Amino acid sequence: MVRLVATDLDGTLLHTDGTVTARTREVLTAVEALGVTVVFVTGRPIRWMEDLWEHVGGHGLAICSNGGIVYDVHARAVRTARPIPVEVGLQTAAILRDAVPGTTFALERTHGFAKEPDFMPRIPPPADLAIGPLEQILDDTAVKLLARHEDLEPEKFWAEVESHVGHLVTTTWSSTGALVEISAAGVSKASTLELLCLERGVDASEVVAFGDMPNDLPMLAWVGTSYAMANAHPTVQELADHVAPSNEEDGVAAVLAEIFDL
Structure with missing residues (x-):
């Protein structure tokens, strides 16, 4: 039934x-x-x-x-x-910046979208977009950390992200580009x-x-x-x-x- x-x-x-x-x-x-x-x-x-x-x-x-x-x-x-714990989000980003240079980040928060200056959205961002360093825009309302790379092939990037931070967070993908969607561990x-x-x-x-x-x-x-x-x-x-x-x-x-x- x-x-x-x-x-x-x-x-x-x-x-x-x-x-x-x-x-x-x-x-x-x-x-x-x-x-x-x-x-x-x-x-x-x-x-x-x-x-x-x-x-x-x-x-x-x-x-x-x-x-x-x-x-x-x-x-x-x-x-x-x-949400993703703030310290885990910052640790995840630091690991990926070091392991996969060129990775940029954005956030989906319960109160809206935010991104780093270098993160390039594929659709027009909202009017109330928050822009700044990850250390400033990441807070305890962030339910998704988005990692993007402009130069790597999608499957290579997806695999790289999982191999480096899969022990800290949940990674997945649903786009055809080099974008990984990161949630808190177990989410x-x-x-x-x-x-x-x-x-x-x-x-x-x-x-x-x-x-x-x-x-x-x-x-x-x-x-x-x-x-x-x-x-x-x-x-x-x-x-x-x-x-x-x-x-x-x-x-x-x-x-x-x-x-x-x-």
Whole structure:
């Protein structure tokens, strides 16, 4: 029996242009009407979610920033945060600056985005952007440390970061560029989803999850039933129990309609 559905957004529930189809919205609404909890589990920070709430559900809970935040959508408030200890963040950055010269950093905090002067965002930053040395902008509200390199190949950079600081923090990636997303040790989509399920008395065997990128792997490994999208990274398809149609084909909606006989 499925009591909770956990789905990634980008590359999974959303089409490539970031939209949600009417069919997907209808299926999610029908699933929730059956008493099943739907949780959106994303690497996105809260600031990238505001335009999506009306499309993916303006109520309930969302796990954002790869497990760093549980967000109360209805209240528009952070319910819980799992920040990176300041001393660990600074130690991580110092190790990477020495081991992989050219690495620059930015932060996702519960109250907004901040970056070092040399960190080059790939999308326009918010108007209230904080810029400064990491020692000044890193505080106890930082739930994600972003490490970027402009010259290294993505997979080489991902491997380098993990090899040097994987014992201190949780590293993952969900982009095609040389960007590593760093969370506090033990913090992932999976571990935060597990805590949320414990609160609700939901067992892992009662959860079905969908994902497409390596930052979804721990979550897909933890749940009772896992689906990789047809467009997913090869490592995700290898691990998942099943493969769903692609995000462009409303794969999540297609699978849920079959599971719940909608």
